[in-house]
Amino acid sequence: MVLSELHGKLTRALRQLDNETIIDEKVLNDCLNEITRALLQSDVQFSLVRDLQINIKRTVNLGQLAHGYHKRNIIRRAVEEELCKILDSGKTSYVPKKGNASVVLFVGLQGSGKTTTCTKYAQFYRKKGFKPALVCADTFRAGAYDQLKQNAMKANVPIYGSHTESDPVQIAVEGVDSFRKKTHDLIIVDTSGRHKQEEVLFEEMRQISVATNPDLVIFVMDSSIGQATYDQALAFKQSVAVGAVIITKMDGHAKGGGALSAVAATKSPVIFIGTGEHMDDFKEFDVKPFVLRLLG
Ligand code: GDP
Numbered sequence: 001m002v003l004s005e006l007h008g009k010l011t012r013a014l015r016q017l018d019n020e021t022i023i024d025e026k027v028l029n030d031c032l033n034e035i036t037r038a039l040l041q042s043d044v045q046f047s048l049v050r051d052l053q054i055n056i057k058r059t060v061n062l063g064q065l066a067h068g069y070h071k072r073n074i075i076r077r078a079v080e081e082e083l084c085k086i087l088d089s090g091k092t093s094y095v096p097k098k099g100n101a102s103v104v105l106f107v108g109l110q111g112s113g114k115t116t117t118c119t120k121y122a123q124f125y126r127k128k129g130f131k132p133a134l135v136c137a138d139t140f141r142a143g144a145y146d147q148l149k150q151n152a153m154k155a156n157v158p159i160y161g162s163h164t165e166s167d168p169v170q171i172a173v174e175g176v177d178s179f180r181k182k183t184h185d186l187i188i189v190d191t192s193g194r195h196k197q198e199e200v201l202f203e204e205m206r207q208i209s210v211a212t213n214p215d216l217v218i219f220v221m222d223s224s225i226g227q228a229t230y231d232q233a234l235a236f237k238q239s240v241a242v243g244a245v246i247i248t249k250m251d252g253h254a255k256g257g258g259a260l261s262a263v264a265a266t267k268s269p270v271i272f273i274g275t276g277e278h279m280d281d282f283k284e285f286d287v288k289p290f291v292l293r294l295l296g
Pocket of ligand 1: 108109110111112113114115116117193248249250251273274275276277281
């Protein structure tokens, strides 16, 4: 189900309340069941949806509410609050500061959009007046360095990498050191991915993380991977200190539920979303406007 479908189903479920003269237990249950169905079809993890339903029922105490209008508003606000609660990790992400030489490590599975997102992130901060630089520590995928180089050129950001060195830890350390000396204030390290969660990938990630001591580790996740989102995000979080999440491919066939599950698994905020293949298809993410848009 695409994001607009989730939006359509949630607004329909809430609008149904407007058609009812009396809002009783049955009407509330029907509405919550529709919301639950929509969220599950949109790949939000089952336990999150179940908790959301329980919490809304607890907040909306129908017996104590007098008028229909009042009830509708209370239900709507409870749904809004519960969705915000899932998406709000309660933590703020590290934000690079000019002149600080921040090191930001990107991790994620192959195909998640990590390399593309690194460059979008670099460009975002270049436009804010930073002096970003990219380090390609992906020695696993043939062509990774060339791909990042091409992207970096488009974004007008310098890059460090090697066609011959096979140790990603060494490249990462050399790259970070070299850009520090050149007074770059945002050094972005792209690590390699794998097709699935493999121990060898996590070990490599851990080693790069220890060697470069990043200020922030960003987990990049493809929004279209379905119910696997929660487990994948959790596996990354357990291996490396993920501090923020970027959800890619929120255009086209994106299911909004992935974002909710990733936040719940990593307890880290979503800071940006990718909305296309081009460098400018990149948006800052804010919980409240996202939820308000979902609920129409
Ligand atoms: P990596 O293997 O994780 O480094 O992934 P890549 O950066 O190579 O991206 C894999 C594919 O996803 C490429 O074709 C990208 O153009 C595409 N891609 C990345 N981000 C987005 C996005 O936000 N939206 C869409 N539609 N495609 C994206």
